[in-house]
Every structure is written in structure tokens, then in C-alpha cells.
Amino acid sequence: MSIHSEIKKVTTHTLQRMKANGEKISMITAYDYSFARIFDAAGIDVILVGDSASNVMAGHETTLPITLDQMIYHASSVMRGVNRAFVVVDLPFGSYQSNSKEALASAIRIMKETGAHGIKCEGGEEILESVHRILAAGIPVIGHLGLTPQSIYKFGTYTVRAREEAEAEKLKKDAKLLEEAGCSAIVLEKIPADLAKTVAESVQIPIIGIGAGRYCDGQVLVMHDLLGINTEFQPRFLRRYLKLHEEITGAVRQYITDVKSSDFPNEQEQY
């Protein structure tokens, strides 16, 4: 018997069952093998290879510049570290907005070249044809509504979305459309908690929040924010679990001191 069969992998059915049982879903971003391996072994349910890689890995101001090839590189690295978690990969800006054929081709490249389990894309009604086409090919899709960073130049700011009734109504309608299309889950970013609650109660699929309050079926955070690798980004919704920026700075400073003082390496640290 293979050892792989002993690991109970998280699937779209697991996520569905968790929602039905009221069990919260944990999701975190990852972009490389080493962190993905740690998060998976820690028991995370879902790993998102987010296009936030454009910000936190490549240093761009927005998520727009990252390419499909770059997302595939990150996702295939993540996949080599994962045994249990469900791994979903963002379709990057420009890889799905032109038409549904292009969207399907991009999703297929991700599935074939990375081994990931599904894709995520931003938008509702505007991208519905693409969502249908990708789902028809058997590829799980996670939607993303509310603050959708690929549209940042349309919004103009990263402030809370859907406070106005018209936008809230559209978001509720889009969530229903994505559910009816067959999406496995929806990420809601930076919207009022009461609106997220209404949406979570009105659909059967899991609602994963980021800055969308406590009533969501699960939560997602960007790993660099959660671990305190970023210090500048301090939105109200963020809970930091470590101060890695400080820890790493201290460690590297100590290393520099040890090298310069000839303390490192010592007798035991050489051959």
C-alpha cells in the first residue's frame, strides 16, 4: 500500500462538507516550496498561490504585472511541498479577461504545468462566460468579489468596498451567479461584515473572507502579513502572528557581527 493513500487530502467536497458542518476553513497564501511545506504540515486546509506574489515576492506596487508563466513557476514550486492541502492558483491579470477561450487556455496551462487543484479569478457577471467554460472543462473555480486588486485602477483606492447599496446588491447577485455556475467557493475581500454574513447565509458554497469579518465560512491571509514579514501594511483586518521582520533583522545582524569578529565559524563548525 502506498503511504500517499493514508493522507486524507482536502478536496472541493471537503470544503463543501466543512461549510455544511459549520467547520471553519483556514487558507493562507504561499509562493514557494519551503513555506508551502511548512503550512501543509501544520494542517492548513487551502493554500492560495495568490497573484499577491506580484507584491510580496516581486516588489511591484500592484498585482497587475505578474505573468501567467511567473504564476506557474510559483505554483509548481508550491505543489512540490504539499501533500494534503487544496491548492488554488490565481489567474493573473490579462490571462482571462479578453475572452472565455483565453481564460480556459490559461486555466488549463495552470492545471497541466503545476498540478494544482483549481484556479481563482476576480469578478462576477463580467467573467461568467469564462467561469462556465473553465468549470465545463472540469477545473474547480474559486470566485473573488469585493475588493478585487486587479481592478485597482478602476476603484482608485484599496478602501472597503460595497458600502453603498448598489454595489452591495451587485455583489450579492454576483455571488449567486458564481454559485449557480458551480464555483467551489468565493473569496470576499474587504467588505462590511454584515454583507459578508448575508452572502454566506444565502449560498451553499463556502465564503472565505479577508477583511470581511467573522461570519465567513473561512479566512484567508497573505503569509507575509500574517508572519510579520511586512511591516508597512497594517490594515484593521490583519492579525499578525509573528514579528518575522524583527526576528530576521536581529538574526542577520548577529550573523554579520559573528562573521566580522571571526566568531563564526568556530572550531566545531569547520572540517
Ligand code: KIV
Ligand atoms: O492574491 C492574493 O493573495 C489574494 C488574497 C488577498 C485573497 O487574492
